[in-house]
Amino acid sequence: MGAPSINVLFKQTGITAIKRGERGIVVLLLKDTVPATNPIVMSTVSDMPATLSAENKEQITLAFMGYEKPPLEVIAYIVAEDTTDYTAAQHYLETIKWDYFAFPEIADADVNTFATWIKSLRETIDKKVKAVLPNCAGDNEGIINSSNLKNVVGSKIYTAKEYCSRLAGIFAGTPLTISATYAPLSELTDCDHLTKSEMDTAVDAGKLILMNDGKKVKIVRAVNSLITTTADKGSIFKKIKIVDIMDQIHDDIKSTVSDSYIGKVPNDYDHKVLLMSAIGGYFDQLELAGLLDKGKSSVYIDLESQAAYLKSVGTDTSTMSEQEIKEANTEDKVFIAAKVKILDAMEDINLNIAVYEV
Template identity: 30%
Template structure:
């Protein structure tokens, strides 16, 4: 099975695959894959669904039919946010810690782009989810997670910022502000599925910074000082600018931009899919085969460059490690394209 996980030149993996050294300066991809899937472990559902099963829905009516209209708030919000589809895993009626372990293990074998809980998750499950995200990243599976908090936590942004610090990771976003829509109040955890849908549904060459969200108001209006503190902590925050509610800045808890991380994840995911389909075991490891592989990777990176995802891609054989036998070692570099988010003016009169 192809792997997008890390590799160590002193201890190479033994199973067939095209391995990526997933570092800041190097990644690889060949073609774009399907994006826009949000994964949700659903806590309540009707008799038409069975515990510990997967269901994929792309329309609210489908979700209502399967799970009941009163149980699909998180699914509805994910679709409203822009998700193409929601991959639902039905939790047992009274889930125990072991059931959350089973849930994470079950999602290991499924493809999705963003994971989010149905409602508030206790800190223990948040921490275990962070470990799960990192394990998957190491093993070559790349996805984002969106967390949120309770009403009490939302009332004090410092508490939400502390959660961002505790959950600091390139692949984790932490919403610390909820809101109100059509008379319904949402905590940040309850509104997190909308943000998961927004992240999953936004093109990898676009940012969610200043994106308008479907809220009438926020449940906590932050002061300028609180906004700066939240951004410094890597928190995902919403503000009411007097006309609309919008995302202040698309940040992961590590401080990395969501746009940059999503592009990085897409590239790492795409190469494993295409390598398994078209390259592993199908081309010779000789100059011609190596040139074909390099050409394919470079062509895709150049398409990403044309789409303003990256700049200046370079692909070449690694001169430090010979590509021989059944192994090929490549050096790949590029620069990410970010969005203009701060404009500084000097006006001379």
């Protein structure tokens, strides 16, 4: 029979959710002397162990800078300096909660391996996490492709690898109500200089790039590496903000259903209605919070899937009304669906100004 499962499938026209949870946890994979307690969980910069190298303390500090807020936590998983096999670290990270991953000392040959791991976590393990990886054309909403060659702070230049921790902290510290597009990086004094055409090409190629507008360095557009869209995964999946909201909703429904519904509630029609009502109430909260478009959310029995299941167990649905199909006994299976519209942030503004002659 296998273990009870919760499949939350996101398409552009449907999301199911229950309860908002916390977000904003960054995981850093660092090479150092492995401490007795590993990983190191930090809520502020002051939680950093004194035994870490200066370089690793710098990476943790960069991650904690955040955007409007710092990340909720930064978790440093330490591996030995000569480590080349990261299987143990990956296995451990599959078992704990986090949102964004960065590996400042990642070898070029390992970038695609870690991208594949993140994709597997999202698509196979159903763990909706993201990674900021250097120069990684991952073509996936879970991979942010850090592509700036130089990130300048005075006389110091951070490479794309060395700056991934900072970007992971920015995205983890960005409220779901806004986008990190045009987010300023106050510590930077300069970065790559690209023309408008070069920036457009880079963004369209799924690259996360920075620009110097003459006064400050800022993110050009908060996009992930996804470039290949489908009917079920359209262009909105390219936006980090949109994917963050989808992932948050996914995590909320998964944890709440696991804690409050699976194995605890009778699977009759009345209780399915109560479950749908709870989902609707959650959508109302997201609408009030400015994450979902008001009045565009609905929750209902997935009639097509429920009818297909009934037929698969030998039930003749040909003479049943829609309501009878909705109320039919589906053993331990629940088939519900929802529609919402996620709100994006203002990014492209067109303003026509008419000038009157005197």
